[in-house]
Amino acid sequence: MDMSQYLDVFLEESSENLQTLNQNILELEKDPENKDIINSIFRVAHTLKGMAGSMGFTDIAELTHKMENVLDKFRNDILKVDSNIINVLFKCLDTLEIMIDNIRDGNDEKISIDNLIKELENVGESKKEQKDEKSNIDFTLNIYDENIIKQAKEKNYNVYTAEIILTDDCLLKSARSFLVYKTIEDLGEIIKTVPSVDDLEQENFQDRFYIMFLTQKNADEVKDLILNISEIKEVNINSIAESSKSINNLETKKQSDNQLESNNIDVDINKKQENTKAKITKEEEKNKKAHQSVRVDLERLDKFMNLVGELVIHRTRLEQISTNYRLGELHETLEQVGRITSDLQDLVMKVRMLPIERVFNRFPRMIRDLSQELGKDIDLIIKGEDTELDRTVIDEIGEPLVHLIRNAADHGIEKTEERIKLGKPAKGTIKLIAYQEGNKAVIKIEDDGKGLDLEKIKRKAESIGISTEGMSENDIKNLIFMQGFSTSEKVTDISGRGVGMDVVKTKISNLGGTVEVVSEKGKGTAFIIRLPLTLSIIQALLVKVSDETFAISLGFIDRVININVNEIKLTNNKEVILYRDKIIPIIRLSEKLNLKSVESNNKYIVIVKTGEKTVGLLVDELLGQQEIVIKPVGKLLQNLKEYVGATILGDGLVTLILDVAAIV
Amino acid sequence: MQVVIFNIGKERFALETRLVHGIEKMMNITYVPKAPYYIRGLANLRGNIISVIDLKKYLNVDSEKVQENIIIVEVQEEKVGLMVDSVQEVVDITDDMLEKINNENTLTRGVINFKDYIVTLLDGENLIK
Numbered sequence: 132m133d134m135s136q137y138l139d140v141f142l143e144e145s146s147e148n149l150q151t152l153n154q155n156i157l158e159l160e161k162d163p164e165n166k167d168i169i170n171s172i173f174r175v176a177h178t179l180k181g182m183a184g185s186m187g188f189t190d191i192a193e194l195t196h197k198m199e200n201v202l203d204k205f206r207n208d209i210l211k212v213d214s215n216i217i218n219v220l221f222k223c224l225d226t227l228e229i230m231i232d233n234i235r236d237g238n239d240e241k242i243s244i245d246n247l248i249k250e251l252e253n254v255g256e257s258k259k260e261q262k263d264e265k266s267n268i269d270f271t272l273n274i275y276d277e278n279i280i281k282q283a284k285e286k287n288y289n290v291y292t293a294e295i296i297l298t299d300d301c302l303l304k305s306a307r308s309f310l311v312y313k314t315i316e317d318l319g320e321i322i323k324t325v326p327s328v329d330d331l332e333q334e335n336f337q338d339r340f341y342i343m344f345l346t347q348k349n350a351d352e353v354k355d356l357i358l359n360i361s362e363i364k365e366v367n368i369n370s371i372a373e374s375s376k377s378i379n380n381l382e383t384k385k386q387s388d389n390q391l392e393s394n395n396i397d398v399d400i401n402k403k404q405e406n407t408k409a410k411i412t413k414e415e416e417k418n419k420k421a422h423q424s425v426r427v428d429l430e431r432l433d434k435f436m437n438l439v440g441e442l443v444i445h446r447t448r449l450e451q452i453s454t455n456y457r458l459g460e461l462h463e464t465l466e467q468v469g470r471i472t473s474d475l476q477d478l479v480m481k482v483r484m485l486p487i488e489r490v491f492n493r494f495p496r497m498i499r500d501l502s503q504e505l506g507k508d509i510d511l512i513i514k515g516e517d518t519e520l521d522r523t524v525i526d527e528i529g530e531p532l533v534h535l536i537r538n539a540a541d542h543g544i545e546k547t548e549e550r551i552k553l554g555k556p557a558k559g560t561i562k563l564i565a566y567q568e569g570n571k572a573v574i575k576i577e578d579d580g581k582g583l584d585l586e587k588i589k590r591k592a593e594s595i596g597i598s599t600e601g602m603s604e605n606d607i608k609n610l611i612f613m614q615g616f617s618t619s620e621k622v623t624d625i626s627g628r629g630v631g632m633d634v635v636k637t638k639i640s641n642l643g644g645t646v647e648v649v650s651e652k653g654k655g656t657a658f659i660i661r662l663p664l665t666l667s668i669i670q671a672l673l674v675k676v677s678d679e680t681f682a683i684s685l686g687f688i689d690r691v692i693n694i695n696v697n698e699i700k701l702t703n704n705k706e707v708i709l710y711r712d713k714i715i716p717i718i719r720l721s722e723k724l725n726l727k728s729v730e731s732n733n734k735y736i737v738i739v740k741t742g743e744k745t746v747g748l749l750v751d752e753l754l755g756q757q758e759i760v761i762k763p764v765g766k767l768l769q770n771l772k773e774y775v776g777a778t779i780l781g782d783g784l785v786t787l788i789l790d791v792a793a794i795v
Numbered sequence: 796m797q798v799v800i801f802n803i804g805k806e807r808f809a810l811e812t813r814l815v816h817g818i819e820k821m822m823n824i825t826y827v828p829k830a831p832y833y834i835r836g837l838a839n840l841r842g843n844i845i846s847v848i849d850l851k852k853y854l855n856v857d858s859e860k861v862q863e864n865i866i867i868v869e870v871q872e873e874k875v876g877l878m879v880d881s882v883q884e885v886v887d888i889t890d891d892m893l894e895k896i897n898n899e900n901t902l903t904r905g906v907i908n909f910k911d912y913i914v915t916l917l918d919g920e921n922l923i924k
């Protein structure tokens with residue numbers, strides 16, 4: 132069977148599953164006793180294993196299988212969650228990610244999983260002995276068993292769970308367990324054992340096992356009888372109150388040997404957990420409903436948008452025709468068509484939007500790793516992860532954010548001892564906040580660390596030949612976005628190579644966004660990123676230079692003025708104009724683009740602002756303002772940095788969109 | 796192997812049809828300042844923007860004729876237009892008609908011998924890189 136058609140689905144879903152696993156394991160680390168999280172991890176890992184298996188990726192299937200084994204030990208309380216195991220699990224996830232990436236890239240490179248598997252097996256083995264004595268055993272009962280318990284209670288039977296601990300030097304574990312089993316069976320009825328009777332017979336347990344049973348005798352009598360058997364070190368008997376039972380119809384348990392009923396009843400000894408458990412289940416169900424969606428290939432969406440764009444172009448043409456021939460009836464219909472196409476356009480834009488959650492998802496894990504690496508205690512607070520952005524922005528914004536967050540953790544947050552000395556809370560906080568503001572999306576990265584050191588930046592600036600005289604504090608702080616500007620004396624693995632901030636700035640500018648920094652010494656630093664909600668549709672000014680038409684994004688334009696060429700002055704061999712007492716340097720677009728210049732005195736200056744720079748672009752004519760759809764120019768012209776892309780205008784002609792940031 | 800045969804100046808060239816997405820009449824082409832010399836500009840192909848290569852300049856062939864056709868080729872999911880004087884025909888050729896030439900010019904894959912005339916077979920993948 133040809134699997135290639137399922138490959139995309141597999142890759143997409145695996146990435147999602149891995150992300151979920153990452154998140155869940157993080158949660159598990161915080162709340163190691165939560166069986167729901169373990170179950171959920173188990174489910175996802177199982178899905179991943181199944182999919183990988185059916186696609187023939189045996190390595191992935193094998194690794195997930197071993198992970199499942201460890202998880203299963205959590206589930207059955209044979210193993211306790213600790214950071215050691217969590218680290219190994221994370222390592223597995225990272226490896227799985229690389230493996231899936233390799234499949235995606237068609238890279239055949241084989242990744243050895245033997246070591247990881249060994250590690251997994253090791254954590255499984257070595258930890259068995261350290262099992263916590265008070266851990267609660269999950270006796271999973273089906274309705275049939277539950278009924279027996281109920282009836283037994285009515286008939287005044289007691290329901291007990293017994294923990295039987297064998298002596299360390301016990302040689303015949305199965306024999307001892309059999310004797311215990313037999314003894315209890317004589318006293319009443321055994322409902323369940325953990326591990327199963329089979330496992331008991333095969334000695335598949337360490338030094339202890341559990342039996343749930345009904346009896347009319349009281350706990351002490353039973354205990355005495357069991358203790359009569361040799362090589363028994365300890366017996367703990369707990370009675371089960373009916374109130375601690377709750378019905379959980381969470382999932383159908385595959386291992387259930389009773390096939391009569393698919394609904395399981397969990398008798399959980401720890402009552403407290405029940406409530407939270409129920410709550411979480413409810414929330415989960417809610418979430419599932421809210422996220423009902425269809426998976427659509429991005430290419431199809433692009434095509435869809437293209438078609439809508441085409442429709443808009445032809446509508447404009449039709450409108451032209453209808454005005455030319457003054458056809459009233461046609462005009463009315465066209466108005467309707469116009470409304471519908473606008474709606475359609477809005478809709479297709481919205482369809483392309485994704486919540487920024489996609490990007491934010493990976494940061495909790497990153498912060499966890501960073502705090503381990505750096506030996507700092509850091510809390511990450513994420514807000515507004517449902518803010519929606521265009522898919523293209525989502526794809527590109529991850530890298531700069533990673534950089535900023537790493538910086539915040541490495542340079543921003545102080546070492547714990549230092550924080551305590553300064554009277555700050557020992558735990559550092561990094562906040563990641565997203566929200567919508569007008570037609571912009573704002574992302575803030577805030578830390579409560581030491582803040583930017585103004586003096587250090589000044590010194591650095593002067594050492595690379597920038598005079599900071601007359602610059603406002605804010606301007607000086609924003610110098611950190613300049614190329615080769617890193618004030619960190621120590622280059623760490625995490626940041627400080629001086630390639631960071633300018634890359635961040637460039638990347639964000641490329642997306643049509645801005646980034647600024649606000650910082651107070653000793654209090655912390657905040658980076659504020661503003662991004663356009665959608666990349667593909669922008670308001671633009673159409674201008675004519677020589678015979679060619681170009682579009683300039685309104686986002687850059689400060690104002691447009693009409694001038695006489697004679698007003699252009701020369702200073703220092705550079706052309707400038709004086710506008711409102713300000714000297715503005717001029718760039719003749721015709722020269723910049725190697726086009727022949729038009730002999731005319733009456734020209735226009737488009738004053739554009741990018742970052743700190745204000746420049747006037749000299750153009751021949753203004754053709755008006757219009758909403759345009761940005762399209763890529765293709766690989767052959769990719770290297771031309773003068774353009775951000777091209778668009779198709781109402782007359783069907785292609786028009787280039789100037790990249791103001793690159794030109795000035 | 797099936798090829799499209801087209802004319803530039805006095806020469807004939809061919810491209811494998813598996814790479815050819817379509818053949819268009821001359822379109823409006825937007826000039827792109829600062830682009831490489833062989834790129835004529837951008838055209839609107841049913842809502843998609845494609846780059847158009849002036850094959851005459853790219854292959855350094857002299858021609859005074861009016862360019863009538865644009866052959867749309869698709870390589871690695873990218874469509875590119877190739878401006879030619881005119882498209883002549885689509886024919887099937889057999890391997891024995893193809894004479895490989897060993898020169899440094901990686902743009903060509905060989906010469907197809909039609910007995911009364913010869914056609915240069917271009918390497919579409921290398922053409923668009």
